[in-house]
Amino acid sequence: xxxxxxxxxxxxxxxxxxxxxxxxxxxxxxxxxxxxxxxxxxxxxxxxxxxxxxxxxxxxxxxxxxxxxxxxxxxxxxxxxxxxxxxxxxxxxxxxxxxxxxxxxxxxxxxxxxxxxxxxxxxxxxxxxxxxxxxxxxxxx
Amino acid sequence: xxxxxxxxxxxxxxxxxxxxxxxxxxxxxxxxxxxxxxxxxxxxxxxxxxxxxxxxxxxxxxxxxxxxxxxxxxxxxxxxxxxxxxxxxxxxxxxxxxxxxxxxxxxxxxxxxxxxxxxxxxxxxxxxxxxxxxxxxxxxx
DNA sequence: AGTAACTGGATCTTTTTTATCTTAAATTTT
DNA sequence: AAAATTTAAGATAAAAAAGATCCAGTTACT
Numbered sequence: 255x256x257x258x259x260x261x262x263x264x265x266x267x268x269x270x271x272x273x274x275x276x277x278x279x280x281x282x283x284x285x286x287x288x289x290x291x292x293x294x295x296x297x298x299x300x301x302x303x304x305x306x307x308x309x310x311x312x313x314x315x316x317x318x319x320x321x322x323x324x325x326x327x328x329x330x331x332x333x334x335x336x337x338x339x340x341x342x343x344x345x346x347x348x349x350x351x352x353x354x355x356x357x358x359x360x361x362x363x364x365x366x367x368x369x370x371x372x373x374x375x376x377x378x379x380x381x382x383x384x385x386x387x388x389x390x391x392x393x394x395x
Numbered sequence: 396x397x398x399x400x401x402x403x404x405x406x407x408x409x410x411x412x413x414x415x416x417x418x419x420x421x422x423x424x425x426x427x428x429x430x431x432x433x434x435x436x437x438x439x440x441x442x443x444x445x446x447x448x449x450x451x452x453x454x455x456x457x458x459x460x461x462x463x464x465x466x467x468x469x470x471x472x473x474x475x476x477x478x479x480x481x482x483x484x485x486x487x488x489x490x491x492x493x494x495x496x497x498x499x500x501x502x503x504x505x506x507x508x509x510x511x512x513x514x515x516x517x518x519x520x521x522x523x524x525x526x527x528x529x530x531x532x533x534x535x536x
Numbered sequence: 537a538g539t540a541a542c543t544g545g546a547t548c549t550t551t552t553t554t555a556t557c558t559t560a561a562a563t564t565t566t
Numbered sequence: 567a568a569a570a571t572t573t574a575a576g577a578t579a580a581a582a583a584a585g586a587t588c589c590a591g592t593t594a595c596t
Contacts, residue, residue, distance in 0.1 A: 255396060256486055258396075314540050329501075342398060351476060353430070367516065383504070421571095538596085543591080548588095554577085554579100559577105560573105560575085563567105
């Protein structure tokens with residue numbers, strides 16, 4: 255019951271991009287800053303791109319960039335882009351996988367827990383997750 | 396981000412035992428009723444026994460039985476007996492595993508989500524999960 | 537054209553999960 | 567005490583998933 259490494263990396267990637275505000279960031283920079291194996295990062299980025307969460311620029315000054323504003327991308331989207339829809343047990347979302355699920359009270363618990371988790375992650379936006387750079391009027395004023 | 400099969404089986408086992416109200420239930424019966432490979436079930440039961448959740452009777456009329464009343468055993472205990480303490484990401488419970496965690500806002504999210512999940516499971520008791528047999532005064536009114 | 541940067545698919549290694557096999561021990565019945 | 571039944575505990579194995587890497591090909595800037 256853990257997210258996998260790819261998801262962890264993917265979240266780091268997205269948060270890093272959010273902090274870069276629209277700049278096209280080369281993969282090597284992210285890999286080094288976030289301590290992610292660069293080749294693995296490439297794969298993760300490709301998934302996130304297919305899910306419409308980031309934009310890939312190929313060619314000489316290529317790299318990655320968020321596709322949408324960081325205020326509009328939730329952690330849930332990032333996680334589910336990489337792991338598929340969250341389901342804490344097989345029977346969640348696939349009741350047919352378990353003969354007992356129609357009458358099973360545990361099934362209901364897994365569903366409730368899954369929903370709770372999805373709700374929580376669905377209310378957190380990348381913008382909430384970046385360390386705010388000190389801005390003059392915030393910092394001094 | 397799923398419980399594993401052993402945990403699913405373990406929960407079924409515990410709920411089945413809860414429904415059997417203190418009877419010593421042979422492994423074969425549980426395995427067959429709950430559709431769990433018997434040898435695998437044995438391993439799971441051993442774990443749960445070590446965690447003090449069930450009692451194993453060896454020998455001829457042997458089998459398994461809850462160690463404590465079903466009103467006092469939570470789903471959280473069962474899950475954590477089999478998977479270790481729930482932690483949705485490596486960094487939860489082991490902040491030293493990630494260089495970034497001291498300042499990482501995502502870390503806080505994983506912690507909050509983990510706590511949410513543990514709370515939910517910690518408030519559900521085996522007794523809540525068994526199908527009540529129709530009792531005359533409940534059923535007929 | 538030349539170079540820098542990413543793609544997409546294949547491959548490979550390691551780890552985890554799931555399951556089984558085997559010998560031994562415990563307990564009840566005869 | 568012997569026999570029958572039932573589980574223990576450790577080893578092993580098979581399958582699946584996770585994590586990582588490689589490379590030929592493509593894109594785009596200068």
